[in-house]
Amino acid sequence: MKIRKVIVTGILGQDGANMAEYLLRDPNCRVFGMMRRSANPNFENTEKFDGHENFRFVHGDLTDTISIENVVKKIEPDYFINFAANSFVGCSWDMPLHVMDVNANGVLRCLEAIRNFSPKCRFYSAGSSEQFGDVDYSPQDIKHPMKPRSPYGASKCAAHHLVKVYRESYNLYAVHGILFNHEGTKRGEEFVTRKISKGVARIYHQLRGGYEEFEPISLGNIYAKRDWSDSEDFVNGIWAMLNEPKEPKDYVLASGETHTIKEFVEKAFNYAGIKGQWVEIEGRPEKTRYIYDCDDKYHDLVVIDSEFYRPAEVELLLGDSTPIREEIGWKPKSSFNDLVNKMVKHDMLNYQ
Secondary structure, three states: OOOEEEEEEOOOOHHHHHHHHHHOOOOOEEEEEEEOOOOOOOOHHHOOOOOOOOEEEEEOOOOOHHHHHHHHHHHOOOEEEEOOOOOOHHHHHOOHHHHHHHHHHHHHHHHHHHHHHOOOOEEEEEOOHHHOOOOOOOOEOOOOOOOOOOHHHHHHHHHHHHHHHHHHHHOOOEEEEEEOOEEOOOOOOOOHHHHHHHHHHHHHHHHHOOOOOOOOEEEOOOOOEEOOEEHHHHHHHHHHHHOOOOOOOOOEEOOOOOEEHHHHHHHHHHHOOOOEEEEEEOOEEEEEEEEEEEOOEEEEEEEEOHHHOOOOOOOEOOEOOHHHHHHOOOOOOOOHHHHHHHHHHHHHHOOO
16 A cells, blocks of 8 residues: 655644544554744653654744745655644734734645645645634534634634635645544643643642642633534544545534533542532622532632633534534544543543
C-alpha cells in the first residue's frame, strides 16, 4: 500500500496529538507534527508517540508564509490537517488581531502553499461551533447562518469561507469540519472542562490529606449549554471526511445532546465521591456557590467570578451531525458521563 504523508499542525495540543496517535496505528502513515519554535514547548501530549519510527516534528508557524511554504515543498504531503489555532475563546477579545491572523490568515497561507506546491494534497480546516454564535434554531446544522459572538468565532467563519473559495476556485480537496465542543485528558488547563476536572482532583486529594481549607474552583457562566464529546471520537470522523471518494464536503461533528457547565461540575464532583449542593439566589447568578458539608462546616467547592464572563456569551450550542452519520457512518462512542469520568479519573491519578 502507498505510504501516505500527513502534516498535522497543532501537534502539541489536544486534537493534534490525538490525531497523530490515531494515524500512527496505520504502518503506512508517516506523520509530520508541525510546531512553532518556542522557548518552553510542552511535550506532555506527545509522549506516547515521540520517537515512533513513523513520526517526526517539523517547525512551522501559521503566521509565517515562508515557513509554511517550506514545509509543504519539502514534505510534499498527501494530507494537511490543520489544528493549529489561537483557540481559547475568552482570550480572543484580548488579542483579536492575533486570533484573526492565526486562525484565518493562517488557513489562507496553508491553502496558498498547497495550491502552489502540492495541489493534490487534501486539506482539513478545523472549524468550531462558535461560528454559529447567536443561534437561530437548535440543533444547528451545516446550513445554519454564521452569527459569531467572539473574535474567535469570526476568525473560524473567515477560515470556513476561504476553504470554500479555494475548493471551488482551484478544485482543491479542502474541507472545513465544524466541531462542537470536544474535550479530554489532553485538553489545556485554561479550558473550563479541564479546569473543573483538575480542580476536583486537587480538592479530592486535599480533603483526603486532612486540609481544613482549600481554594474553590472559580467559574463564569455555569448556565451556558454546550454539546460535549470526547476529542478522541472526533479524529476518526475527520479522517473519514478527508477520505471520502465523492466530492469534498463540510460536515458538523457533534453528540446531539446538550449539558450545562453546572451539570459538568456536579458529575465531576460526584465521580470523586464529593457530594456538594448548590446555593442559588434568585436573580443573582453571580452569587451562586457549590458547597460541601464536612463535620457541620461548609466549604465552597465552586464560586462564581465575573472575571470569567465573556463580553458576549453564547448561551446554547447543540449540533446536528445527521449527515456525517448517515453518509459516512461516523458516530461518537463516548457519552457525556464517560467523558467527565475519564477526565476526573485521569487528573485524580496524576495529581501532584
